[in-house]
Amino acid sequence: MAVEHALFDGRPARGAPLLNGVEALEVMLAEADNDMTLSTIVAQAHMDIAWAWRGTGWDTQVPKRHRDAFDAHFDRARDILAPFEMRSCTSPILAAAKCALHGSGKSTPNQLAADYEKLIDLEPRNPGPMRAMGNYLSPRWFGTHAQLELEARRTASRTQHIWGAGAYTWVMFDALSGDDIACADLDLDFFVEGLHDILDRKPHQYTVNLLAAYCANTIGSNLTGYDPADQTRTRIAGCADWIVRKHLTELHPLIWAHAANGFDNNLRVRSARGFAAAGRAEALRIIADLFRREIAQGHRIIFTADGPVAEHS
Incomplete structure (x- = not known):
C-alpha cells in the first residue's frame, strides 16, 4: 500500500508510511533465505518507491531530499539483486530487474x-x-x-x-x-x-488501441513548429486513419487517456472512472474527425467485429 500511495501521487505525500511498507517487505526477504523471486519483487518495490520520490522531471528540478531518497532506494535494490547476478542470463524477471537498475543513471x-x-x-x-x-x-x-x-x-x-x-x-x-x-x-x-x-x-485490440492513440494523440497533437520534426509527426498521425479503419473493433478508453498524457507513469489520477471517461471522450473526438467526411454525408459509424462501417442514418 505504501508503494501504491507513492505512485498514485507521483511523489510521496508528507507523512506517507513509506518505511512501514518497505520494512515489511524487508522482513519477508530476511526470512526467505535468498529466494530469487521474492528478492526481485522487493528490489523492484524499492525502485518503484525511488521513482515516486524522484518523478520524471529533469535532474535540475528534483529537490536534493528527493534525489537522496531516489539514490538510497536504488542502492538498496542493487544490493538485493547482487547475489543473483549470474542468474540474470536465464531468468527474464531477474534480467528485467537488472535492466531497471539502469534507471539510477550509474551505468x-x-x-x-x-x-x-x-x-x-x-x-x-x-x-x-x-x-x-x-x-x-x-x-x-x-x-x-x-x-x-x-x-x-x-x-x-x-x-x-x-x-x-x-x-x-x-x-x-x-x-x-x-x-x-x-x-x-x-x-x-x-x-x-x-x-x-x-x-x-x-492484431489484438489492446495493441490496435495503443498504436492508434499513440499516432493520433501522443505524436499527432504535439507539433512544435520545427518543420522537419512536424512533417514526421504529421505522417505518423495520419497512420491513425488506416489503423482505425482496418483494425479497430473495440475501444479501450484507458489507453487513449494515457496516450493523451504522453504515457506518463507518474501521472496523478484522482479518479480511474473520470480518467477512463476522459479517454473515451478523446478517442471518440479523434475517431469522429477521422470519419468527418462520412459523417458530413449523413452516415453514422458502426463498429463491428470486422471494423468500422459507415451506414446511412
Missing part, C-alpha cells in the same frame, strides 16, 4: 544497451523492454540519438522473424515523444512499415 549507455539486449533476447515477443530501452537511450535520459538509432536497427534485425520491422518501431516508440531531433532523423518509412508489421503479427 554507461553501452552497459544499458547490452543488458536490454539480453532481456529482449529472453523475451523477444514482449515489446515492453524494447520501449524501455529506447526511452533510456534517448538524450532525455542516458543516451544519444545515434545510439538510439543503432540499437533500434540492431533489435529489428535480431527479431525480424517475430516482428518484421516492428522492433524498430517499438524501440523508437517512447523516444520520439517530445524530441524534435529524434523525429526529424527518424527513418519514417521503416517506422511505418513497423506499424504495419506489428498489427499483422499482433
Whole structure:
C-alpha cells in the first residue's frame, strides 16, 4: 500500500508510511533465505518507491531530499539483486530487474544497451523492454540519438522473424515523444512499415488501441513548429486513419487517456472512472474527425467485429 500511495501521487505525500511498507517487505526477504523471486519483487518495490520520490522531471528540478531518497532506494535494490547476478542470463524477471537498475543513471549507455539486449533476447515477443530501452537511450535520459538509432536497427534485425520491422518501431516508440531531433532523423518509412508489421503479427485490440492513440494523440497533437520534426509527426498521425479503419473493433478508453498524457507513469489520477471517461471522450473526438467526411454525408459509424462501417442514418 505504501508503494501504491507513492505512485498514485507521483511523489510521496508528507507523512506517507513509506518505511512501514518497505520494512515489511524487508522482513519477508530476511526470512526467505535468498529466494530469487521474492528478492526481485522487493528490489523492484524499492525502485518503484525511488521513482515516486524522484518523478520524471529533469535532474535540475528534483529537490536534493528527493534525489537522496531516489539514490538510497536504488542502492538498496542493487544490493538485493547482487547475489543473483549470474542468474540474470536465464531468468527474464531477474534480467528485467537488472535492466531497471539502469534507471539510477550509474551505468554507461553501452552497459544499458547490452543488458536490454539480453532481456529482449529472453523475451523477444514482449515489446515492453524494447520501449524501455529506447526511452533510456534517448538524450532525455542516458543516451544519444545515434545510439538510439543503432540499437533500434540492431533489435529489428535480431527479431525480424517475430516482428518484421516492428522492433524498430517499438524501440523508437517512447523516444520520439517530445524530441524534435529524434523525429526529424527518424527513418519514417521503416517506422511505418513497423506499424504495419506489428498489427499483422499482433492484431489484438489492446495493441490496435495503443498504436492508434499513440499516432493520433501522443505524436499527432504535439507539433512544435520545427518543420522537419512536424512533417514526421504529421505522417505518423495520419497512420491513425488506416489503423482505425482496418483494425479497430473495440475501444479501450484507458489507453487513449494515457496516450493523451504522453504515457506518463507518474501521472496523478484522482479518479480511474473520470480518467477512463476522459479517454473515451478523446478517442471518440479523434475517431469522429477521422470519419468527418462520412459523417458530413449523413452516415453514422458502426463498429463491428470486422471494423468500422459507415451506414446511412
